[in-house]
Each structure stands twice: as C-alpha cells, then as structure tokens.
Amino acid sequence: MTTTGPLVLGGDFVQDAHSVGAKLRESAPIRHVVLPSGLPVWLVTGYEEARAVATDPRFSSQRVYDRMHRMALGEDAESPFSEDFAMNLLNLDPPDHTRLRKLVAKTFTGRAIAPLRPRIEQVADELLDAMTGRDSVELLESYAYPLPIRVITELLGVPFDDRDQFTAWSKTMVDGGASEAAGAATMRMAGYLHGLIAAKRENPEDDLLSQLVHASEDGDRLSPSELIAVSVVLLIGGFETTVNLISGGVFSLSRDPGQLALLRADRSLMPNAIEEFLRHETPNILSSPRYTTEEVEIAGVVIPAGDFVMVSWLAANRDPSRFTDPDRLDITRPMGGHLAFGHGLHFCLGAPLARLEGEIAFGRLLDRFADIEVLSAVDDLRWRDSTAMHGLESLELRLR
Numbered sequence: 125m126t127t128t129g130p131l132v133l134g135g136d137f138v139q140d141a142h143s144v145g146a147k148l149r150e151s152a153p154i155r156h157v158v159l160p161s162g163l164p165v166w167l168v169t170g171y172e173e174a175r176a177v178a179t180d181p182r183f184s185s186q187r188v189y190d191r192m193h194r195m196a197l198g199e200d201a202e203s204p205f206s207e208d209f210a211m212n213l214l215n216l217d218p219p220d221h222t223r224l225r226k227l228v229a230k231t232f233t234g235r236a237i238a239p240l241r242p243r244i245e246q247v248a249d250e251l252l253d254a255m256t257g258r259d260s261v262e263l264l265e266s267y268a269y270p271l272p273i274r275v276i277t278e279l280l281g282v283p284f285d286d287r288d289q290f291t292a293w294s295k296t297m298v299d300g301g302a303s304e305a306a307g308a309a310t311m312r313m314a315g316y317l318h319g320l321i322a323a324k325r326e327n328p329e330d331d332l333l334s335q336l337v338h339a340s341e342d343g344d345r346l347s348p349s350e351l352i353a354v355s356v357v358l359l360i361g362g363f364e365t366t367v368n369l370i371s372g373g374v375f376s377l378s379r380d381p382g383q384l385a386l387l388r389a390d391r392s393l394m395p396n397a398i399e400e401f402l403r404h405e406t407p408n409i410l411s412s413p414r415y416t417t418e419e420v421e422i423a424g425v426v427i428p429a430g431d432f433v434m435v436s437w438l439a440a441n442r443d444p445s446r447f448t449d450p451d452r453l454d455i456t457r458p459m460g461g462h463l464a465f466g467h468g469l470h471f472c473l474g475a476p477l478a479r480l481e482g483e484i485a486f487g488r489l490l491d492r493f494a495d496i497e498v499l500s501a502v503d504d505l506r507w508r509d510s511t512a513m514h515g516l517e518s519l520e521l522r523l524r
C-alpha cells in the first residue's frame with residue numbers, strides 16, 4: 125500500500141473490516157481514500173488522530189449531509205432528501221447543536237434510564253422463552269433486533285406494529301448513503317413522524333415523543349422540523365447500533381470459550397465485558413461525516429479546506445499504540461478510552477441506554493443457556509453491506 129493518491133476501497137473494507145483497517149492505519153493514520161460508495165474522504169484510523177479530529181472545531185458537521193448529497197447528486201440536482209432532517213444532531217455544530225442536544229440530553233442520563241430495567245428484562249425474557257427448546261436459532265431475528273426495537277419504540281411512543289415499516293426505511297437510509305432510494309426513505313420516514321407527532325400533540329401520552337412535543341410548545345423551543353430530526357436520530361440511533369453490540373458480542377464470546385467461561389464464573393465482569401465487546405467488534409465502522417472549514421495540518425498530513433473527513437471508530441479501537449494486543453478479546457482489560465460511542469461534542473447520547481440494554485441482553489442470555497454454540501461457518505458469515513455499520517447479517521446458534 126503506498127501513501128500517495130487516494131486509495132480506492134472495495135467491499136473488503138466492510139467484509140474484512142479489521143484487516144483492512146489495520147493495513148490503512150499502518151500505512152498512515154490519516155489518508156485520502158475513496159469509500160466503496162464513491163465518496164472521497166480523509167479517513168482517520170489512528171486512535172490519537174481520531175480523538176483529535178472529534179474535538180477540533182475545524183472539522184465541522186454543520187449541514188454536512190447537504191454537502192455530501194450535493195456532491196453525489198450534482199450541484200443543481202433537486203435533492204430527494206427530506207429537509208426535515210437538516211436539524212439532526214449529527215448535521216450540526218454549536219450553537220444549533222448545543223441547543224438541541226440540551227433539550228434531549230436530560231432524558232438520556234443514567235438516572236433517567238435506570239427505571240427502564242425491569243421492562244427491558246421482561247422483553248428479553250419473553251424473547252428468550254420463544255428461543256428455548258428449538259434446534260437452532262437465528263440470533264439477529266430472534267433477539268438482537270427485536271430487543272432494542274421494542275425498547276426504543278416503547279420509550280418514544282412509536283406503535284410497535286409500525287416497526288416493519290420504519291425499520292425498512294431506516295435500513296435504506298443507513299446503508300444507502302446519498303442514493304435516491306435513501307432520499308425517498310427520508311421522505312417516507314418524515315411523513316410518518318409528522319403524523320405521529322400530530323397525534324401526540326392531540327393526545328399526549330406517557331412517552332418521550334409526547335414530552336418533546338410538549339417542550340416545544342411550552343417553551344417554543346423545538347420547531348416541527350426539529351422535532352422530526354430529533355425523533356429520527358433517537359429512533360435510528362436507538363436500535364441500529366445496539367443490534368450490532370448484541371450480535372458482535374455473542375460472536376466474539378463464541379470464538380473465545382475461555383472468556384465466555386470467565387464471564388459465566390464472575391458476573392461482576394459484565395459492565396467491563398460490555399465495554400470490551402464495544403471495543404472489539406465496534407458497532408459503527410465510520411463516524412458521521414465532517415468537513416474541514418479551512419486547510420488543516422494533522423499528523424503530518426495537509427487536508428485542504430472543504431474536504432470530507434471521517435473517523436473509523438472500528439480501526440481506532442484496535443490501534444496497538446493505545447490497546448495492548450488489540451485483536452484479542454479481554455473482558456478484564458482496564459476499561460475506558462474506547463471510541464465506540466464516539467468522542468467530543470457528538471458523543472453518543474444513548475450510551476447509558478445502550479449499556480443497560482447490553483448488560484441485560486447478555487446477562488439474561490447466559491442465565492438461560494449453559495451452552496452457546498455457533499452453527500454458522502465463520503467463513504460464510506456476512507457483515508451488513510454498510511460503511512456506517514459493523515454488524516453481522518445473521519448468526520445461527522444452538523442454545524442449550
């Protein structure tokens with residue numbers, strides 16, 4: 125691999141993410157690449173460089189998705205994307221970001237999330253009941269998807285019966301980049317949320333969407349478009365990644381029986397184990413995009429003004445300059461410092477909820493089954509065809 129000229133990345137960036145990430149990092153912790161979608165970006169794979177980019181205001185998120193769409197579709201093309209998503213937290217810098225984030229942040233503190241524990245345990249148990257006594261179980265469809273979907277829909281107050289619709293739109297939006305199909309999915313999702321929010325305005329219920337609608341009316345703080353933008357990040361952020369935490373963690377444990385036995389023997393290791401699963405099979409390959417507001421020199425690389433920059437959380441989390449023997453799963457590793465929830469201003473708002481769901485999902489799974497065996501051949505496993513997400517498409521298990 126040379127360090128001159130943009131490197132065109134292929135499908136192995138997704139299917140063999142760790143090897144490709146390590147090769148890129150070894151060649152240069154920041155380098156110019158063309159993503160499999162065709163988007164040219166400066167890709168950050170080194171740990172220190174990732175933290176530096178995530179905290180430096182010269183790397184901006186302000187309206188970054190509009191820029192990306194314009195680049196993909198042409199300056200004069202009419203955008204197929206919903207304008208309602210513009211005030212999405214990952215598309216904003218301060219002061220817009222500060223204002224919107226403050227408004228939703230109080231709902232997602234550890235203290236606000238803790239009372240959800242019994243309900244999440246109940247949902248996990250119901251799903252595990254349905255998985256018990258079967259010859260084989262596909263983990264994604266039986267457990268890893270339905271658990272976080274049920275939690276986030278109940279929390280927000282989205283009718284559970286609508287889940288197939290919005291999960292399909294969400295998948296197209298997350299995997300589809302700047303495509304027409306992704307644009308059309310944003311339109312449908314926005315239309316759906318407009319209807320739902322209008323219903324909550326009429327008949328407020330005991331859920332987060334009703335609270336957000338209320339907040340906007342009392343203090344005149346959230347516009348209808350802002351409400352849509354906030355709801356959509358919570359809805360999508362709330363399940364797409366947690367699915368990957370559950371499936372990635374089961375996959376990591378199943379390949380390391382010693383670590384699985386250790387966790388069974390000492391459940392006090394669970395919070396640490398969750399952090400290690402997040403580091404080891406990081407649920408997001410790439411950050412949301414940023415662009416340089418001026419020419420920036422970083423790690424000996426000069427990035428021109430206006431170029432796109434993305435961080436590979438996945439590669440940074442296996443940087444040997446930060447983590448000893450980074451490819452090894454070690455649930456006793458001193459924790460802290462992984463970048464699976466991002467870093468800086470955009471640090472994941474849902475981290476306390478994701479951690480709670482993870483602890484319950486793994487705790488209940490181990491309580492229920494003494495033996496977890498992967499039936500899928502490792503060479504046949506497919507990762508979701510997305511540069512945003514690092515998640516298995518399916519994982520066939522025998523549980524006893």
Ligand code: HEM
Nearest residue numbers: 213361362365366369407411412465466470472473474478
């Ligand atoms: C294991 C599960 C999760 C992972 C790995 C994860 C990961 C991330 C990452 C890496 C970012 C930063 C993106 C960037 O800087 O470009 C982020 C932001 C965000 N996440 Fe999560 N997330 C998870 C679960 C959740 C949940 C459950 C929710 C909500 C219910 C959520 C809501 C958000 C929101 C709203 C942001 C945007 C914050 C901002 O821009 O200020 N996430 N997440």
